[in-house]
Amino acid sequence: MPAYDAAGTTGADALKAAFRQHPAGVSLITAHTPDGPVGLTASSVSSVGIDPPALSFSVTRATGSAGGLLHADSYVVHLLDARHAAIAATFAVSGTERFTPEQGWRELVTGEPYLPNTRVALRCRTLHSLEVGSSVIVVAEILGAVFGEEAEPMVHVDRKFRTLGDVVTN
DSSP: OOOOOSSSOOOOHHHHHHTSSSEEEEEEEEEEEEEEEEEESSOOOEEEEEEEEEEEEEEESHHHHHHHHHOOEEEEEEEEEGGGHHHHHHHTTTTTTSSSGGGGGGEEESSSOOOOSEEEEEEEEEEEEEETTTTEEEEEEEEEEEEOOOOBBEEETEEEEOOOOOOOOO
C-alpha cells in the first residue's frame, strides 16, 4: 500500500489550490454606515443552524467595506443567482462604483441597502466574531427575510462566476 504525505503542498498555497476548484455560492452583503452604504461580494456564506437561525461568513480584512459591515448594527446578506453576475463582479473589486441607480438599489424599512429581485435577502446581526489572522469569521443571527423569484443558481469556482450544470443523480 503506498504511503501518502499531506506535506507536499502546505499553507496558503494548499488552501488556494484546494478551494479554487470547490464551488461556493455567491452572496452580496450590504450595510448602512454613518459614511454611507457599504457592500462586498462573498463566497463564504454558509448556514449554521436554526436555533437561533444563523449563518456565517468571513471577510479578509477589517477595513473598507468589510470594516463597515463588521461595525454595523445589522446588514443584509443577498443570496445571488445567475442574473446578478455583473453586480457580484462589481462588488468583488475594491474601488468600483457601487449603489448606483442603474443597479436598482432600494432600502429596507430598517435602512439597510437592499437589492430587489434577488432570490432571497436575509437581514442579519452579528452574534459572534472571531479574528483568524487577517480574516474575521462572523456568525450572524437572521432577523428576517425578503424572498424574490427563484432563478438559475450561481457559484464561484476557479475565480469565475458560473451556473450549475446538469443534475447528476436524483
